[in-house]
Amino acid sequence: MWESRYAKRAERVRGSAIRELLKVTERPEFISFGGGLPAPEVFPTDAVRQALDKVLRTQPGRALQYSTTEGYTPLRQWLAQSLSKDNLHLDADNILITSGSQQALDLIGKLLVDEGSNVVVESPTYLATLQCWRTYGAIFTSVPSDDDGLVTAGLPPVLATSPRLIYCVPNFQNPRGVTISEPRRRDLVDMARKFDVAIIEDDPYRDLRFEGDPLPSLMELDGANGNVLALGSFSKVLTPGLRVGWIAGPKNVIEKLTLIKQGTDLHTATVNQMAVYELVASGTMARHRHVIVDEYRRRRDAMLAAMAAHFPQDVHWTRPSGGMFLWVTLPEGVNAMRVLEAAIQHKVAFVPGEHFHAEGGHVNTMRLNFSNAVPDKIWEGIGRLAEAVRENTDVDRSAKIMVHP
Numbered sequence: 001m002w003e004s005r006y007a008k009r010a011e012r013v014r015g016s017a018i019r020e021l022l023k024v025t026e027r028p029e030f031i032s033f034g035g036g037l038p039a040p041e042v043f044p045t046d047a048v049r050q051a052l053d054k055v056l057r058t059q060p061g062r063a064l065q066y067s068t069t070e071g072y073t074p075l076r077q078w079l080a081q082s083l084s085k086d087n088l089h090l091d092a093d094n095i096l097i098t099s100g101s102q103q104a105l106d107l108i109g110k111l112l113v114d115e116g117s118n119v120v121v122e123s124p125t126y127l128a129t130l131q132c133w134r135t136y137g138a139i140f141t142s143v144p145s146d147d148d149g150l151v152t153a154g155l156p157p158v159l160a161t162s163p164r165l166i167y168c169v170p171n172f173q174n175p176r177g178v179t180i181s182e183p184r185r186r187d188l189v190d191m192a193r194k195f196d197v198a199i200i201e202d203d204p205y206r207d208l209r210f211e212g213d214p215l216p217s218l219m220e221l222d223g224a225n226g227n228v229l230a231l232g233s234f235s236k237v238l239t240p241g242l243r244v245g246w247i248a249g250p251k252n253v254i255e256k257l258t259l260i261k262q263g264t265d266l267h268t269a270t271v272n273q274m275a276v277y278e279l280v281a282s283g284t285m286a287r288h289r290h291v292i293v294d295e296y297r298r299r300r301d302a303m304l305a306a307m308a309a310h311f312p313q314d315v316h317w318t319r320p321s322g323g324m325f326l327w328v329t330l331p332e333g334v335n336a337m338r339v340l341e342a343a344i345q346h347k348v349a350f351v352p353g354e355h356f357h358a359e360g361g362h363v364n365t366m367r368l369n370f371s372n373a374v375p376d377k378i379w380e381g382i383g384r385l386a387e388a389v390r391e392n393t394d395v396d397r398s399a400k401i402m403v404h405p
């Protein structure tokens with residue numbers, strides 16, 4: 001009965017078979033590389049408790065009251081200051097606090113994506129952005145990505161078709177773990193200027209850098225009043241449960257996004273914003289970042305070592321310098337969905353790569369998360385996964401031999 005009442009856009013909102021399949025992997029006997037979850041062992045639980053306690057003791061009337069849609073001003077000021085660089089000058093009016101950067105993506109979808117709007121994305125890209133903007137009617141054009149991130153050389157003919165925007169995850173991308181190199185960042189910003197196209201820089205992983213120097217953000221290269229809207233999040237270094245993220249951009253755009261957010265949730269939870277401010281202003285987050293980075297580096301190293309030891313020779317993978325994910329390419333002809341079915345029998349899970357491609361395909365790829373399991377479990381889980389890969393490599397090859405003797 002209810003189905004006939006749904007709005008047209010709701011037809012595009014679908015559950016996925018893969019989500020159903022991955023539900024069983026929540027059981028304790030499973031080792032899951034499937035979700036995108038941070039490590040609960042290194043949540044700054046005591047610090048969050050103390051920050052909440054301080055806020056509720058000293059400013060309960062403010063923390064528990066309705067608040068402004070733009071967000072808690074001290075937090076916006078802190079963000080503006082910490083994001084500002086020599087050639088990027090931001091103040092609080094350049095910042096909108098959002099309920100996670102996922103809400104920022106939704107607000108941007110409402111603001112910029114019309115029915116049939118052409119949106120340029122990396123291939124592969126963050127799945128939840130595809131799902132979110134598809135609801136608003138986006139049609140995606142994929143641009144390839146290699147070990148230096150989005151390949152800018154092929155962009156001019158794509159941009160010449162006047163797409164509505166370019167979406168990218170510049171650092172330790174979800175799902176491949178790769179980072180856009182500095183020359184390509186400069187190219188991207190130059191091309192967006194030349195073709196007058198907006199860039200959405202979704203950057204939740206930038207503080208999870210394990211080695212090397214940070215690269216300039218696209219917004220740093222383009223300035224505060226250019227083509228870039230930059231998204232960030234406290235989910236990865238503090239905790240996702242607080243749901244605090246932000247959008248930085250030109251003031252007039254932030255004003256419009258603020259009006260849109262008003263209709264969505266009035267404002268992000270005040271008590272959470274105030275607790276996050278306590279954690280950043282006291283230096284707790286900066287100190288905690290080292291704990292997270294050291295732990296995730298250890299986990300990445302464990303996964304790389306386990307894959308080198310266990311996986312068959314013709315399997316390839318990325319080597320991320322940060323973040324939470326890496327990307328595995330199986331031999332041509334092997335279907336990661338079949339591997340997942342076998343992996344579930346071995347009580348290990350991952351997400352097949354096809355789902356991260358706007359146009360589908362690439363069925364021999366998979367995304368592995370390395371942040372959520374401890375190193376011993378990673379070693380064990382990759383051993384089990386290698387077994388599932390080997391079973392499928394053999395099956396597929398024998399099938400081929402039978403068809404083409």
Ligand SMILES: Cc1ncc(COP(=O)(O)O)c(C=O)c1O
Nearest residue numbers: 036100101102126174233235245
């Ligand atoms: C690329 C990317 N953008 C946005 C998000 C949303 O994060 P949050 O809403 O917790 O800030 C994620 C989460 O995994 C992500 O990987």
